[in-house]
Amino acid sequence: MTVATPEPKKKVNRIGLKQEIYRGGKTTLCAGCGHNSISERIIDACYRMGVNPDRVIKLSGIGCSSKSPAYFLGSAHGFNAVHGRMPSVGTGALLANRNLVAIGVSGDGDTGAIGIGQFVHLMRRNLPLLYIIEDNGCYGLTKGQFSPTADYGSKAKTGVVNDLPPIDTCALAIELGASFVARSFSGDKKQLEAVLTAALSHRGTAMLDVLSPCVTFNDHEGSTKSYAHARSHKEALEDLSFVPYFEDIEIDYEPGTTQEVEMHDGSRLYLKKLEQDYNPLDKMQAIQALHETRSRGEFATGLIYVEPKKADFIDVLNLVDEPLATLPQNRVRPPESVLSEIMEGVR
Numbered sequence: 001m002t003v004a005t006p007e008p009k010k011k012v013n014r015i016g017l018k019q020e021i022y023r024g025g026k027t028t029l030c031a032g033c034g035h036n037s038i039s040e041r042i043i044d045a046c047y048r049m050g051v052n053p054d055r056v057i058k059l060s061g062i063g064c065s066s067k068s069p070a071y072f073l074g075s076a077h078g079f080n081a082v083h084g085r086m087p088s089v090g091t092g093a094l095l096a097n098r099n100l101v102a103i104g105v106s107g108d109g110d111t112g113a114i115g116i117g118q119f120v121h122l123m124r125r126n127l128p129l130l131y132i133i134e135d136n137g138c139y140g141l142t143k144g145q146f147s148p149t150a151d152y153g154s155k156a157k158t159g160v161v162n163d164l165p166p167i168d169t170c171a172l173a174i175e176l177g178a179s180f181v182a183r184s185f186s187g188d189k190k191q192l193e194a195v196l197t198a199a200l201s202h203r204g205t206a207m208l209d210v211l212s213p214c215v216t217f218n219d220h221e222g223s224t225k226s227y228a229h230a231r232s233h234k235e236a237l238e239d240l241s242f243v244p245y246f247e248d249i250e251i252d253y254e255p256g257t258t259q260e261v262e263m264h265d266g267s268r269l270y271l272k273k274l275e276q277d278y279n280p281l282d283k284m285q286a287i288q289a290l291h292e293t294r295s296r297g298e299f300a301t302g303l304i305y306v307e308p309k310k311a312d313f314i315d316v317l318n319l320v321d322e323p324l325a326t327l328p329q330n331r332v333r334p335p336e337s338v339l340s341e342i343m344e345g346v347r
């Protein structure tokens, strides 16, 4: 007699969803493209945090990176904006519906070149949005031209040497007022997932620059955005662990070696200090660390700067609690008498 073994129960997260719900369409990007690993980590982070995909809006501009929202959270809302214009679309969406969870994916070209003006104003407004730059130092979609994050002296596949200095999007974001700024590498699974989960619990703009090699146009010797270069030149500022508010985990640590940062929702970040005594709550130290590592030809990774309790754009505008999009007409439209009064006043 054969006894049927029961099907193993599929695991679900805290809102009862299986991990596959967080997947999207099959990727059309090149095999080995760093952007695909980032999509995987977004899926893991949203699953762990129990983000409801129905409440998510995925936003992007134009580029291989900007195509990637199609490959995660298939049931979420999505808006693929014009090149470099994702921030204004995101601002409109969040002001219309403050209950949305906004995840924006951009590229180093989409952000640093055509979209730099919109990026600047997004950072200073502290809109509650997770903004990910999938940074490969080139315009992958249009065949690998240097982008504004390409390092000085970096060599293109054609042999051309970049003779312009790069824009450091993290330093720029900190200077402009972003309240959560991190840098990671698509090949560093543990760090990237920790940073993404922390970013999802942050209220305000979380800006993540993720080094994401383009295997087709920028993964050769002489490139400073290749897998080999990233692996040998990344310098973690701290060893990061994230404990969401709904997980009852106690972390044991030696006093003086680990810093605890509490997020606005009660989640906790544990930052185990590595060789230097780094404090991501200190803006000046953050900018200095970016400059110092860059001058050594390295790039700092981890949580670079955080200001967990800064007022976000929704607070600053003092918006009503209910999303504007679902308020009834009589609450969004001034009555005839008020309009007449205004007209009287301008006669």
Ligand SMILES: Cc1ncc(C[n+]2csc(CCOP(=O)(O)OP(=O)(O)O)c2C)c(N)n1
Pocket: 062, 063, 064, 065, 066, 083, 106, 107, 108, 109, 110, 111, 114, 134, 136, 138, 139, 140, 141, 142, 147
């Ligand atoms: C208004 C406009 N200008 C130029 C282009 C051409 N274009 C498409 S993608 C792209 C750059 C993409 O680079 P990046 O944002 O770094 O994305 P990647 O493909 O590297 O992921 C450019 C210049 C365009 N689509 N629209």
Ligand code: SF4
Pocket: 028, 029, 030, 032, 033, 034, 035, 064, 065, 136, 140, 141, 213, 214, 215, 216, 217
């Ligand atoms: S061209 Fe480069 S950036 Fe675009 S999908 Fe291929 S590897 Fe990725």
Ligand SMILES: [Mg+2]
Pocket: 063, 065, 107, 108, 109, 134, 135, 136, 137, 138, 139, 140, 147
């Ligand atoms: Mg790019």
